[in-house]
Every structure is written in C-alpha cells, then in structure tokens.
Amino acid sequence: MKKFMLGNEAVARGAYEAGVSVVSSYPGTPSTEITETIAKHYDEIYSEWAPNEKVALEVAIGASFAGARAMSCMKHVGLNVAADPLFTASYTGVNGGLVVCVADDQGMHSSQNEQDSRLTAIAAKVPMLEPADSAECKAYVKRAYELSEQYDTPVLLRLSTRISHSQSLVESEERVTPPRGAYVKDAAKYVMMPAMAMKRRHYVEKRLDDMRAFAEDCEFNRIERNSAEVGVIAAGIAYQYAKEVFPDASFLKIGMIHPLPSDLIRQFAASVKKVYVVEELDPVIENHCKVLGIEVIGKEIFPNIGEFNAAQLQRAVYGGAVDSYRIEEPIPGRPPVMCAGCPHRGTFYVLKKLGLVVSGDIGCYTLGALPPTASMDVCVCMGASVGMAHGMEKAGGEIFTKKTVAVIGDSTFIHSGVTGLINMAYNKGGGTVIVLDNSITGMTGHQDNPLTGLTIKGEPTRSVDLVKLCEAIGIERVVVADPFDLDGFERVVREETASDAPSVIIARRPCALLKNVKYGGAFAVNNACKNCKACMKLGCPAISAKAGGVAIDAAQCNGCGLCTRVCKFGAIGGAEA
C-alpha cells in the first residue's frame, strides 16, 4: 500500500530498505527529519546526533571504510562544515556505500544564506542525484548505494525545502541487507598523503569520465516526448513547477545533476525548436548547455534568487499578471518570535538594558536581534560569535574591549563555539562569552546534544560538564546564572565584562517547550497597572497593549512569571488576581 510521506521520511525509508547500518548527522532545517525518522522507526540502523557536520560525515566515512552502508544528513551550510572530509573522501572512495544527503533552502525559509549545493558536488567531483518527489527520494537513495559501491565514490543526494518538507505517496518495500564489504588494509586507497593521493587524484578523473558515460543512459535522466515546439530541461522541484507551466512541452528530466549527460542534452535540444532550462538558484544546467554550444533560455527570464512557483514562471514565460484579489491596506508582518516563557528573553532584556555590543550566533536566540530587544549586533554562521567577539576586542577601542559579549546556544557552542573559546583563552583575549544553556537544540525542533545527557534515542549517556570544560580550556571565571533572575543576571554580566580576564557566563534555564518544564497558570494584569509599559519591553507574544491598557492573553501565557519581575507596581498576578 502506498503511504503519504515527507521527502525526508522517504529518504529514511530508502536508507532502511537499502540495508544502511550507520547514520550520523547534525540537525539543520530542512534535513532534520531524515535522521529523526531513522532513530524513531528503524532500530536496525544505528543512528546518532554528532556535535557537528564534519564529525557526522567522518563517522559515516569510518563506517563505510569498515564495510557498512552509511549515511550522513545535513543542511546546505552544514555541507560547508563537512566539506573537508567530503573532498578527500572523494579520493579514497568507499568500502560500504556512502550517501551524503544535503538539503538546500531556496527562499531561505530557515537559513542564514542561500547556496547551491550542486556546485559543491562539482567542486568535490562526486556524483549528485536530485529527486523530484517522495517516491523518487526513496528510489534514488537505494540506487545511490549501488552507484556508490560500483563506482567507489561517496554519492550526494540533493534535497531542498520543498522536496524534504512535501508529502507525496510512496510504496514501501522490504529491507535487504547486502553482504558487508570485507575490510582490507589498503594504504594506497585509504591513507591520503601526497604520494597516495596523487594516484587517487587520477582515479577521481577517470571515475568522473565513467560516470559521464553512465549518465548518458541511466534511469535518472529521461526524455518525456511531447510537442517539438518547446523543450524544457529541469530537475528536482523545479521540474514539478515547469510541468504545470509547460503542459504541452517535451521534457528532459534530469535526476543525476552531476555529472550531466552531454550527448543526451545535445540530442534533446536538437529535437525541439526552443529550449528552456528551469532551475532554481545558480545556472548549473544552463551553463553546461552553453559550454556545449546549445542555445537555451534560462536565467535571463528566471530569477537566480529565491524559490520558484508556477505563477511566477508563468509570468516569466508568457507575461501578463495573475488575476487575484488585491488589498491596498498595508498588512502588518508576522515575524517569528521567542515563545512565551523562552529563557532567552531574560538574557536579551538584560543585554539591551546594558547597551552592550552583542556578537551573536545561530539558534532561537537569534530572534533577540528583532524588536523590541533588538540587541544583537552581528551574526554570521554557527560558532562564529566567539571568534568575532575576540576579533572585535583585538581590533581595539573602548566599546569592544569592555562592552562586548558573545552570545551562543548550547548546541552551537559544542558545534563550533568551543574552538573559538580555546582561541580566546590561548591568545590572551579578555572577552565574555554567554552560553545560553536551554538544555536542548531548540531551533531545529528539540534534538538532544552532548550537553543534555540523552542520546538521539532518548537513552541516558555521558554529558559534557560545561563548567569543567571551560575551566580546562583555561577560563578561570566561569559563572552559572539564571537569566530569569534579572537583577542577579545583570550583576553577573556587569562583573564579567568589567574583568580583564576572559570569562564564560552559563545562562541556564530550560526551553519552555520541553515536556518537563511546568510553570503555574497564566498571569493577568490587575488594576494596579499604571500603563507604564515596562513589561512590553520583554517582547512576550502573550502581552499586548490594548486601548484599555496592557493585557495578557491567557491562551498564550505559560506562567513563566518573567513579566512580574519587571513590573514595579505589582500589577501582574495569578489569573485569579
């Protein structure tokens, strides 16, 4: 029977059916549910959350060398972190099949940048497959393992937000575990130092040639014959949009995005009068066509920024405007906000009050950059806050030496902030790092991490002792503070930023959405309220200023009580007040 599955669930199912034994990943929207599904439903597969994508891929590479089929999943920026092992695993090749799933985020629904992972596949010289719906997600994963073993190469599976997070119908099959690859000591293949690597370097080029030949005649690339007037070349989600916009056209649907099938493209282009290349982000297929001397219509009419939709493609090709209901009145935006009860709110309230320069990082707490707290100055990539704060300090100037803090989440600190802290200690920095320890990886939907004491399966395990870790690095001033104790927290931040020695403040309070976090009932505003709006500075979604004064929405309030601490008039009490 066919089942309705997310693209990510279908990838997980594919890994299961392909007999994969080891999966190591780091969460990142839109890739996270692949590994979560495996951990939840497929006990035959060992799965784990690694501290970052580089480690995750290295674990998968090790499992592959040991002869098992292995997988690692990440978002597009995660592949940057894992690029180092990937580029050389391209040389070593595999023993058991190795598939790396990378999910791009066209439109930046949940990312700090928009990048096209197809270019990474080209640069790393590894094949890349790109499914266009959930059924293909599953089928491509299974075939990817065969290709990986046949051509002795890691294989990249490119996903995107609309593939990973769309559901469509998938037929399940049985799991077949292939015989495990024998482990043979083979330094020429697995020890990459110059003399050995140069031989493998030649192998990589030969493999690409072999795969080019394979691409010409494989099930991933297919021609759908229709009118000879218009031909469309497309892959992945863009293929689905194009099918709606060009119902009568012939199609060359590309499922193997690297290497591309040059002869097939030539033959297809010759069979139609006009060729459109429909692809989101960079002109990868288009440039390939141009190198082949084929005239195509592509980025001159289709944008290279953001994601496509059928209406937009329609306009680009045929012109005209979409007929729809219009509204002239400006509509207030609805940006994401820190949840009611979020522990980060206390931290940012204090940082705003002290007017510090805040070197920020990535996680739920990045929302501290938005009004009303609006107290994050910079944010680039995971782990960067600590290094950037140190750089600001070394650049000199009063505000940077005494008034700068780095703010970083617990998962992000372990991911890549800890190396920044080592640098700060080693190179005699005097900065203050605030680790926002909410006991979970919040932004990506609650994954455990090395600080939470639980594995991906929820089993108890060793946990990193943050205080000892910081001390071992050489930080002598390590303070644990509660961000909801606003006065105490402010005092600690003042003291630590005033000190010349490097320091770490661990702001510890669990995420309000964790099951074990239970505050009391909702609060309400009573008639002692002077309408001073001090509570509005918290930016809590449950508190709003109505015509009749400030009010708390009982349906949204989770009773954390932070607002009672900023109210000087005792005007906020229990719901019965």
Place this chain on the structure above:
Amino acid sequence: MTTSIMIVGVGGQGTLLAGRILGNAAIARGYDVKMSEVHGMSQRGGSVVTCVRYGEKVYSPVIAEGGADVILAFEQLEAYRYLNYLKKGGGMLMNTRAIDPMPVITGVAEYPGDIPGKIKNAGARVVAADAFAAAVEAGSAKAVNVVLIGLLAAETEIPKDVWMNAVEQTVPPKFLEINKKAFDLGYHLR
C-alpha cells in the same frame, strides 16, 4: 482537475495536523495528493502556510498566487495576508480569532479592523466562524483545528464519512470523542 487548498495560520496553531487530516481524506478518495508544509524558523509564532493539492496527477506541492480553490485561515490577519492566493471565485473560510503579531504588540503597526468585511468587499466569498467557541463547546479549546477541518469538509466534495475516518486516523485515540464532536460542530458552522 487539481483541487488546491491552502491552510494558513500562526506557528503553533495546529495547521500542520489539519493539513494531514485533509491529505489523508484525499488519499482515501483515491486521489494523487501532494502537501507542502513549513517546519523550522517560522514555526516560532510566525506566519505559516500548508498547501494540499489533490487530483488525478499532481505536480507542484505548492500553491501559487491566485491558485487556491479554498483558503482555510486559522487567524484573521493571516486570512487577509494570503487573500491574493485565492482563485477568483474561491472561498475564504476563516476563524474569527485574532492574534497580535509583534509589530502590533510593539506598536509600530496596527491590526486592521473588520477583516471579514474587507475581504468580502474585495469580492471574495467569505465564511467567518468562531471556531474557538465551537471547540470549547465540543469539550476542549485545543480542538479548534478539528472544528476548522469540519468547516472545510463541508466545502469539498469528499464525503463526510471519509473525513471522519481521516480524523480518526490522525488524532490520538484519547481525544477522539471530543474531536468527532468538534468536527461535527465545524461541519455545520456556516
């Protein structure tokens, strides 16, 4: 013919579950179905959209401007925001609940008044209902999303018993009775 239904609301309101019930109902009818969801950043109280499309053969999982046969809005402002996605002649089914977004909370923007009226004036067919009151009547304020699914069900050609089955498949058994009642109240809410 592909039917395109858009479910819009505020992150955390349960639009995802509603989309899954709709998806299951359409599958049970033997349609090809695609559904696009939003996970991640915008689930933190942001504006969220779920698209469900069903028919003989569906390509895009996403609905574009002017492409929705029906929009089911869990919140007024979100109904207003996505009105341009409604096909001419399509139906806007909306909950009368209003949730202030941060720009309104901080006072830099104002929550527009009489949204159902304005949508009507723009020429669209509107059904506005207090799903919260109906959910409370059914036994739990949390059943708002199932009330709204009932409201939507009455708008489609998928039979009521198929919908009921889909509700049973999707909600936890513990709350089945409440949800059945909620669905029924929603079904007759117009």
